[in-house]
Amino acid sequence: MPRPVPVAGGVLMGVWPSMLDAVMPDPGRRRGLMLVMSSPSGAGKTSISRRVLELEPELTLSISVTTRPQRPGEIDGVHYFFIDQARFDAMVRDGELLEHARVYGYCYGTPRRAVEAALASGRDVLFDIDWQGAQQLRSAAAEDMVGLFILPPSLEELERRLRVRAQDSEETVRYRLAQVTSDVTHWPEYDYVLVNKDFDASVQAVRAILTAERLRRRRQPGLGEFVEQFRSLGG
Numbered sequence: 001m002p003r004p005v006p007v008a009g010g011v012l013m014g015v016w017p018s019m020l021d022a023v024m025p026d027p028g029r030r031r032g033l034m035l036v037m038s039s040p041s042g043a044g045k046t047s048i049s050r051r052v053l054e055l056e057p058e059l060t061l062s063i064s065v066t067t068r069p070q071r072p073g074e075i076d077g078v079h080y081f082f083i084d085q086a087r088f089d090a091m092v093r094d095g096e097l098l099e100h101a102r103v104y105g106y107c108y109g110t111p112r113r114a115v116e117a118a119l120a121s122g123r124d125v126l127f128d129i130d131w132q133g134a135q136q137l138r139s140a141a142a143e144d145m146v147g148l149f150i151l152p153p154s155l156e157e158l159e160r161r162l163r164v165r166a167q168d169s170e171e172t173v174r175y176r177l178a179q180v181t182s183d184v185t186h187w188p189e190y191d192y193v194l195v196n197k198d199f200d201a202s203v204q205a206v207r208a209i210l211t212a213e214r215l216r217r218r219r220q221p222g223l224g225e226f227v228e229q230f231r232s233l234g235g
């Protein structure tokens with residue numbers, strides 16, 4: 001039966017305990033997928049991811065390491081692991097990162113162990129990473145990866161969002177805006193593209209992608225055995 005689920009700002013009614021339990025023969029045997037979201041800075045992927053994570057209990061966020069300074073309100077170990085350059089270099093050297101890149105002047109990377117453990121235990125993992133990281137994940141694990149590129153409605157709106165966020169210096173905002181033209185050229189490398197005009201519609205679109213990708217035939221290992229039971233009726 002649907003049950004109420006507490007989310008930030010209230011209670012959401014009518015969510016199934018596990019939607020996958022309701023529509024898959026054997027959800028427990030599934031390997032997790034990697035939902036990789038990229039966009040120009042400020043298009044909204046972090047906001048969308050946070051909301052989707054609240055609504056999708058079977059989704060885990062990959063928490064990146066970064067050398068970027070912590071912003072007001074960011075929590076170490078929740079939004080990022082904030083580390084220094086020496087530690088970052090050591091993680092690269094020791095193969096602890098699944099992918100890594102220099103983005104807008106700082107180093108970012110995905111810790112390998114947490115992601116591999118989540119996927120192996122059947123949990124889906126959400127990544128908020130740039131196009132360089134997405135390319136590396138695609139090369140390493142194409143079968144597991146689903147790529148989603150998020151576009152802003154316009155350049156003016158993107159600039160407005162970066163300024164309204166008010167978490168970066170004017171210099172940083174200008175630097176990130178200067179990268180937009182080259183950032184957007186990467187949209188054809190992704191499986192899905194959405195324009196984040198209406199926030200709630202974007203969240204629902206991401207959830208729809210997740211549902212469809214979870215139901216892909218190759219992601220349901222128990223399907224063959226399940227269908228086998230219907231053969232006995234044929235005589």
Ligand SMILES: Nc1ncnc2c1ncn2[C@@H]1O[C@H](COP(=O)(O)OP(=O)(O)OP(=O)(O)O)[C@@H](O)[C@H]1O
Nearest residue numbers: 041042043044045046047161164165196197198199
């Ligand atoms: N659909 C939307 N309509 C209006 N504002 C939005 C929408 N989506 C996100 N925003 C706002 O835009 C700002 C930038 O969003 P967010 O930080 O999620 O972008 P981002 O793509 O993760 O950026 P970055 O790559 O720099 O981390 C935030 O203030 C957020 O609240």
Ligand SMILES: Nc1nc2c(ncn2[C@@H]2O[C@H](COP(=O)(O)O)[C@@H](O)[C@H]2O)c(=O)[nH]1
Nearest residue numbers: 064100101103108109110128129130132133
């Ligand atoms: N390749 C990677 N890119 C990452 C990772 N974590 C975040 N990012 C991307 O960096 C920019 C800037 O993020 P911000 O938090 O400083 O605004 C943005 O495009 C992120 O998606 C990572 O682990 N690898």
